[in-house]
Amino acid sequence: MMEPIKSRRFWKDFDWLLLAAAVLLSVISLVEIYSSTMAQPTENFFIRQLAWVIVGISALFIVAAIDYHLIAEHIPWLYVLAIGVLLYTLALGHTVAGSKSWIGLGPVAFQPSELIKMVVVVALARYFSELRSRRYMTFMQIAKGCMIAGVPIGLIALQPDLGTALTYLPAIAVGLFVRGVRPRVLASLVLGFVLVLPVSWLVLKPYQKERILTFLDPERDPLGKGYQVTQSKIAIGSGGLLGKGVFNGSQNQLGFLPTRHTDFIFSVVGEELGFAGVIGTLGLLAFIIFRSIYNAVTARDNLGLFIVMGVVGIYFFHLVVNVGMVIGFMPTTGIPLPFLSYGGSSVLTAFIALGLIESVRRCRYVN
Amino acid sequence: MLQREELELLRWRISFIGYVIVAALLVLAFGFWNTQIVQVGYYQERAEDNRVREVPLVAPRGRIYDREHRIIADNRPSYNIILLRENSPHTLEQTAAMLSSGISMTKEEVMERISRAVKRREPKFRPVILKEDVSVADIAYVKAHKYELPEISVEFQPRRRYLEGSLAAHALGYVGEVTESELMTPEFVNFKSGDQVGKTGLEREYNTILAGKDGFKRVIVNSFGREMGQLEEEPYVAGNDLVTTIDLDLQRAAEETIGEYSGAVIALDPRTGEVLAMVSRPDFDPNLFATRISVTDWNNLINDPRKPMQNRAIQSRFPPGSVFKIFMAAAGLEEGTLNPLKTVYCPGHATFYGHTFGCHKKGGHGTVNLHDAIVNSCNVFFYNVGNDLQIGRIAQYANMMGLGRKTGIDLPNEDSGLIPSEAWKQRVLKAKWYLGETISVAIGQGYVSVTLMQTAWAMGGLTTGGRLKQPHFVNPDHLKKLGLPSFEVLEEEYPISQSNVDLISTAMWGVVNEDGTGSRAKIEGFDVAGKTGTAQVVGKQSGLKGEQYEDNAWFVGYAPHRNPEIVVAAFLENGGHGGVTAAPVAHAIMETYYKKKIGRFDAKLNTIAAR
Numbered sequence A: 001m002m003e004p005i006k007s008r009r010f011w012k013d014f015d016w017l018l019l020a021a022a023v024l025l026s027v028i029s030l031v032e033i034y035s036s037t038m039a040q041p042t043e044n045f046f047i048r049q050l051a052w053v054i055v056g057i058s059a060l061f062i063v064a065a066i067d068y069h070l071i072a073e074h075i076p077w078l079y080v081l082a083i084g085v086l087l088y089t090l091a092l093g094h095t096v097a098g099s100k101s102w103i104g105l106g107p108v109a110f111q112p113s114e115l116i117k118m119v120v121v122v123a124l125a126r127y128f129s130e131l132r133s134r135r136y137m138t139f140m141q142i143a144k145g146c147m148i149a150g151v152p153i154g155l156i157a158l159q160p161d162l163g164t165a166l167t168y169l170p171a172i173a174v175g176l177f178v179r180g181v182r183p184r185v186l187a188s189l190v191l192g193f194v195l196v197l198p199v200s201w202l203v204l205k206p207y208q209k210e211r212i213l214t215f216l217d218p219e220r221d222p223l224g225k226g227y228q229v230t231q232s233k234i235a236i237g238s239g240g241l242l243g244k245g246v247f248n249g250s251q252n253q254l255g256f257l258p259t260r261h262t263d264f265i266f267s268v269v270g271e272e273l274g275f276a277g278v279i280g281t282l283g284l285l286a287f288i289i290f291r292s293i294y295n296a297v298t299a300r301d302n303l304g305l306f307i308v309m310g311v312v313g314i315y316f317f318h319l320v321v322n323v324g325m326v327i328g329f330m331p332t333t334g335i336p337l338p339f340l341s342y343g344g345s346s347v348l349t350a351f352i353a354l355g356l357i358e359s360v361r362r363c364r365y366v367n
Numbered sequence B: 001m002l003q004r005e006e007l008e009l010l011r012w013r014i015s016f017i018g019y020v021i022v023a024a025l026l027v028l029a030f031g032f033w034n035t036q037i038v039q040v041g042y043y044q045e046r047a048e049d050n051r052v053r054e055v056p057l058v059a060p061r062g063r064i065y066d067r068e069h070r071i072i073a074d075n076r077p078s079y080n081i082i083l084l085r086e087n088s089p090h091t092l093e094q095t096a097a098m099l100s101s102g103i104s105m106t107k108e109e110v111m112e113r114i115s116r117a118v119k120r121r122e123p124k125f126r127p128v129i130l131k132e133d134v135s136v137a138d139i140a141y142v143k144a145h146k147y148e149l150p151e152i153s154v155e156f157q158p159r160r161r162y163l164e165g166s167l168a169a170h171a172l173g174y175v176g177e178v179t180e181s182e183l184m185t186p187e188f189v190n191f192k193s194g195d196q197v198g199k200t201g202l203e204r205e206y207n208t209i210l211a212g213k214d215g216f217k218r219v220i221v222n223s224f225g226r227e228m229g230q231l232e233e234e235p236y237v238a239g240n241d242l243v244t245t246i247d248l249d250l251q252r253a254a255e256e257t258i259g260e261y262s263g264a265v266i267a268l269d270p271r272t273g274e275v276l277a278m279v280s281r282p283d284f285d286p287n288l289f290a291t292r293i294s295v296t297d298w299n300n301l302i303n304d305p306r307k308p309m310q311n312r313a314i315q316s317r318f319p320p321g322s323v324f325k326i327f328m329a330a331a332g333l334e335e336g337t338l339n340p341l342k343t344v345y346c347p348g349h350a351t352f353y354g355h356t357f358g359c360h361k362k363g364g365h366g367t368v369n370l371h372d373a374i375v376n377s378c379n380v381f382f383y384n385v386g387n388d389l390q391i392g393r394i395a396q397y398a399n400m401m402g403l404g405r406k407t408g409i410d411l412p413n414e415d416s417g418l419i420p421s422e423a424w425k426q427r428v429l430k431a432k433w434y435l436g437e438t439i440s441v442a443i444g445q446g447y448v449s450v451t452l453m454q455t456a457w458a459m460g461g462l463t464t465g466g467r468l469k470q471p472h473f474v475n476p477d478h479l480k481k482l483g484l485p486s487f488e489v490l491e492e493e494y495p496i497s498q499s500n501v502d503l504i505s506t507a508m509w510g511v512v513n514e515d516g517t518g519s520r521a522k523i524e525g526f527d528v529a530g531k532t533g534t535a536q537v538v539g540k541q542s543g544l545k546g547e548q549y550e551d552n553a554w555f556v557g558y559a560p561h562r563n564p565e566i567v568v569a570a571f572l573e574n575g576g577h578g579g580v581t582a583a584p585v586a587h588a589i590m591e592t593y594y595k596k597k598i599g600r601f602d603a604k605l606n607t608i609a610a611r
Helices: A008-013 A016-036 A045-065 A069-071 A074-094 A112-128 A140-157 A160-179 A183-203 A206-216 A228-237 A264-298 A300-328 A344-362 B004-038 B040-051 B092-103 B109-117 B136-144 B201-205 B246-259 B296-303 B321-335 B370-375 B381-398 B421-427 B435-442 B453-465 B476-481 B498-513 B578-597
Strands: A093-095 A099-105 A108-110 B052-058 B070-082 B129-132 B151-160 B175-177 B195-198 B215-221 B227-234 B263-269 B274-281 B344-347 B349-352 B355-358 B366-368 B468-470 B489-491 B529-536 B552-558 B568-571
Touching: A008 B489, A016 A045, A016 A344, A045 A344, A045 B349, A045 B498, A069 A074, A069 A112, A069 A300, A069 A344, A069 B489, A074 A099, A074 A112, A108 A344, A108 B489, A112 A140, A112 A160, A112 A300, A112 A344, A112 B274, A140 A160, A160 A183, A160 B004, A183 A300, A228 A300, A228 B004, A228 B040, A228 B498, A264 A300, A264 A344, A264 B004, A300 A344, B040 B052, B040 B296, B040 B453, B052 B227, B070 B092, B070 B136, B092 B129, B092 B136, B109 B129, B109 B370, B136 B151, B195 B201, B246 B263, B246 B274, B246 B568, B246 B578, B263 B453, B321 B370, B321 B381, B321 B435, B321 B453, B321 B498, B321 B529, B321 B552, B344 B381, B349 B381, B349 B435, B355 B435, B370 B468, B370 B498, B381 B421, B381 B435, B453 B468, B453 B498, B453 B552, B453 B568, B498 B529, B498 B552, B529 B578, B552 B578, B568 B578
Parallel strands: none
Antiparallel strands: A093 A099, A099 A108, B052 B215, B070 B129, B070 B151, B175 B195, B215 B227, B263 B274, B263 B568, B344 B366, B349 B355, B468 B489, B529 B552, B552 B568
């Protein structure tokens, strides 16, 4: 079933629009990363991000060239490998910002919890698509699905990187919803999640509690945790309709924006490119999401459908949490915005995710 | 694999996810629309507040010069530690805790400074001064911690410096931070909280001229508060220099010779009204006020029973004693109740209205005429002069000649003194005037009290033929030339015959030059004239002894005897006999004046020009 990458068919079925949207987002990202890190030229954020984008696009083509059935076929040992890597990270990882979530791969540091998302997505997709045909999943089936996602989530939560662990949840949630669970079960799952929240409050670290409290009342400590969100809103709001222009955002250039090239990159977009830039960027992200859903619906089989919907779930979650955070609708979490935030693991994973979608699309007419 | 009949359900679920995504995106878009379109003004303002900091540029106060353009007061550079509450990453308590030890203050002291600003509801953008006139070590500490404490910085502020310390302190006054109540008055309408303004003396009187106009610069700061560039600058306008009529050489001579006495000295030019020197003792160092005065220093000054803050030259009234006889003589001569040939026998005492009044010379002066009576300061002679005039005419003449009313000198809070009259006693004491009281008034005792300034002014007016020139420290023509708000020197002229002036003046020459009571004021070559006064603090009969009951010593002199150029009035509290203690003070000033006039003054020894 492998379609040679150089064949005419490959290039014809390739979703160029999807790639174009991702590249456009990368251009916006690179420009704003350059703009927000001009004060630290020695750190080479721009060059490093550019390198990761090139690596990411290459990875996209490679993944796109592979039949996703082949990946699904090899997913059991990939999954085991992923669990191994997470265990290794937990044991020997670097600690960044209080979480042991990084490992060194030769010269580059890598956050395996990002890339492993794709392994979990494919594993879940294979699991859901291979279930015996019944209208609703049984309790055991649900539990098994939750286990597949739960083991890596648990390991990541132990790092402890609760934010990243949370980003795995939409993969299982979307999978369960699309595969079908009894409304009763769905309701109790939602209810259960809501009930778990107060319990999880007890195990949260003080800084995490602080973040949530600050989210609920940003003026609680305007110069502490609320500072980031306040400054972010000032940056975005002062951008107005058309923005202050690239390199001209005072909040950005004068350092009032926190972690502006990573988590708060969208504030820079808001300040320098204005409402127009925000809507344009959100539009590109929305285009990728809906184009992906279209590819899911037209997928040849349910494996493809579940892969794409899993990816959509994860990245939509990223988008809502990150963009919601910069505008003050969501608590402060360290969740990056796909294609825009600085970070190799994040960029590479986003392009690989697109590669998976391309692979699904490419195979739709193959019989 | 799913059955195909479930395809519709699957489609529906995916559509549902799509709708959820659309809804979420719309909510986000609404958030941006609300922030970037609806509230854009608010956020642009806040971004501007973040970015722009207004740095005050404090204008230096104008310098104060003496009449020969020698500096008396100027400014020195100093630095304050200030807190910018806006955009501070710390709570006020955190800031105080982190900063206090580094600048050798307690946390409570820092908090007290801050809470004062909070209580006054000062706007947050206005810096709070935490410590004034800080040391190099304090500045170093702040600079070294600018990343930990971006809300703290140092501010340049020129500070007042009085080069000769307490010299002429009462005339110059001092500066201090403007108070809330002062800010309510029209005088300080152009000032703002925290400004240094003149509090007393010339600093206060000419505050609007001396005070400059602060400028500011608007700078771009980064999130650490570091200046990244400048937007605009409005430079300060320095205050105008003030050239006074003070002659430092005379001032210094007065300061030195008054010694440890409490009292005051004034030298003025009766032809113009220019004040050449003014001393009041005890004094204070106005430099103490240039930075925030310490509580201890302030309490010491305020609670000192000797009242060092009081300007005894213009704000204190004393019985003039025998000095008053001069004005009695002028009144009697003008009224015709007295003539130069009239004689009175002085047996050492005299009885009027059933009371016996003594003369200071127990054995009496014998038969005296007006000239002798002035030269030897005979009380009995002047009891008669007073009795002949009666209180109504005494009050009328004394007032006309400048006593018992304000001279209009360009210093704040001048006292008016008091010349009693029947009407005054009825109004204030609700009692009838006793004729016997007139006898005490005749020799400058009883209810009569004058300021030293009045005495010098009135003496100058009398000896220049009845011309009273408003005393002043600043030449109004100087101000006019500089285009500054100025004033006119008020001039009064009362009728008095030149022959009467000559008679009295000749007698006063005798006081100094004919072995009279004021012979210690004599200067070879410079015809000094004058009158001594020895005013009782308590009645002789009381029998009280002790330094605080010693008589107050007066000497009011002028020179030269014809066409006087300088009047000197000296008053020493508990100084004893005026001729013994006060006359030498006047002598020192007039001698300095004379030596300068004839070019014999040794400038090297006695001037700050060589500084």
